[in-house]
Amino acid sequence: MTYSIGQVAEKTGLSTYTLRYYDREGLMPFVKRAPSGRREFTDDNLDFLDLITCLKDTGMQLSEIRHFVELAMQGDATLETRLNIFKQQQQAVRDQIAQAKRHLAKLDYKVRFFTAACDAGTEAAVSGDCELPGQPIVIDESLRVKKAHPA
Amino acid sequence: MTYSIGQVAEKTGLSTYTLRYYDREGLMPFVKRAPSGRREFTDDNLDFLDLITCLKDTGMQLSEIRHFVELAMQGDATLETRLNIFKQQQQAVRDQIAQAKRHLAKLDYKVRFFTAACDAGTEAAVSGDCELPGQPIVIDESLRVKKAHPA
DNA sequence: ATAATAGTTAGAGTATACTCTAACTCAAGC
DNA sequence: GCTTGAGTTAGAGTATACTCTAACTATTAT
Numbered sequence: 001m002t003y004s005i006g007q008v009a010e011k012t013g014l015s016t017y018t019l020r021y022y023d024r025e026g027l028m029p030f031v032k033r034a035p036s037g038r039r040e041f042t043d044d045n046l047d048f049l050d051l052i053t054c055l056k057d058t059g060m061q062l063s064e065i066r067h068f069v070e071l072a073m074q075g076d077a078t079l080e081t082r083l084n085i086f087k088q089q090q091q092a093v094r095d096q097i098a099q100a101k102r103h104l105a106k107l108d109y110k111v112r113f114f115t116a117a118c119d120a121g122t123e124a125a126v127s128g129d130c131e132l133p134g135q136p137i138v139i140d141e142s143l144r145v146k147k148a149h150p151a
Numbered sequence: 152m153t154y155s156i157g158q159v160a161e162k163t164g165l166s167t168y169t170l171r172y173y174d175r176e177g178l179m180p181f182v183k184r185a186p187s188g189r190r191e192f193t194d195d196n197l198d199f200l201d202l203i204t205c206l207k208d209t210g211m212q213l214s215e216i217r218h219f220v221e222l223a224m225q226g227d228a229t230l231e232t233r234l235n236i237f238k239q240q241q242q243a244v245r246d247q248i249a250q251a252k253r254h255l256a257k258l259d260y261k262v263r264f265f266t267a268a269c270d271a272g273t274e275a276a277v278s279g280d281c282e283l284p285g286q287p288i289v290i291d292e293s294l295r296v297k298k299a300h301p302a
Numbered sequence: 303a304t305a306a307t308a309g310t311t312a313g314a315g316t317a318t319a320c321t322c323t324a325a326c327t328c329a330a331g332c
Numbered sequence: 333g334c335t336t337g338a339g340t341t342a343g344a345g346t347a348t349a350c351t352c353t354a355a356c357t358a359t360t361a362t
């Protein structure tokens with residue numbers, strides 16, 4: 001069973017433009033062609049494309065992915081190199097998650113701060129301009145410009 | 152106490168080019184100038200720049216950040232809008248973390264798979280072409296091309 | 303057989319975010 | 333006072349990843 005480029009576009013969410021672009025950039029040398037020249041994607045090809053998408057989404061550049069694909073095409077001689085690439089990317093994603101969590105803590109703080117500010121009607125009444133996410137948020141009632149808890 | 156653009160570049164890791172570019176793009180209308188025309192960054196400015204960096208690093212485009220900055224310059228009238236922006240971005244980051252974790256699971260599987268393949272000396276000996284991250288990895292000893300555990 | 307649909311290529315165009323150059327000005331140290 | 337280093341602007345150039353157009357061909361449905 002094989003898939004046309006349009007079917008692959010539907011399955012993956014990538015546009016046919018993008019799929020052809022990836023092919024031109026050497027990211028899919030494994031995709032075979034029908035005698036007419038049309039691409040015929042196999043299930044294995046889709047799995048590999050899924051891996052390519054994983055690498056791209058985790059920040060690897062297309063040029064690096066092409067390099068990885070070239071190594072994969074060379075077979076078992078490049079097993080260690082590919083293992084090391086995966087280890088590197090694994091660490092990169094761990095770092096990305098750690099940073100995203102720090103960013104999330106900051107955003108959590110901002111949501112708490114602006115919730116209080118909306119409640120008070122003004123930023124001026126809310127304590128803690130400071131960016132420490134753990135900071136408790138306090139409203140200075142004397143600066144409130146909006147009736148408290150207008151239930 | 153104020154900082155020159157060069158000092159801010161050092162502190163933040165952004166280049167002076169980038170800082171001036173951000174200014175031109177309307178991301179820092181709050182930065183005051185000396186009579187000579189030089190930018191003078193305050194500590195508050197640095198805090199705001201840090202927030203801009205947080206939004207940018209979590210995937211917000213410069214055009215959206217400019218919009219946010221414009222709202223911030225308008226004061227308390229835009230409190231709710233800004234709260235909603237933070238809530239949206241908060242959810243976006245949660246989604247990003249969830250996706251990164253799925254990608255990490257796939258990479259973890261790849262590391263296990265290629266560790267086994269390196270051990271066996273060939274991909275062919277390793278079970279599970281499939282991409283299920285939970286899949287146990289097994290080496291078919293009859294296909295091994297490398298002596299087992301050459302301690 | 304023919305029309306509609308979906309594929310092909312080469313190459314141009316776009317979006318985003320920088321990154322650098324040129325020409326100039328300002329501030330500080332000798 | 334003059335050099336050095338760092339700042340200023342406008343505008344050009346670059347990198348990356350698409351995204352689309354044009355001209356053409358192949359497949360499918362009627």
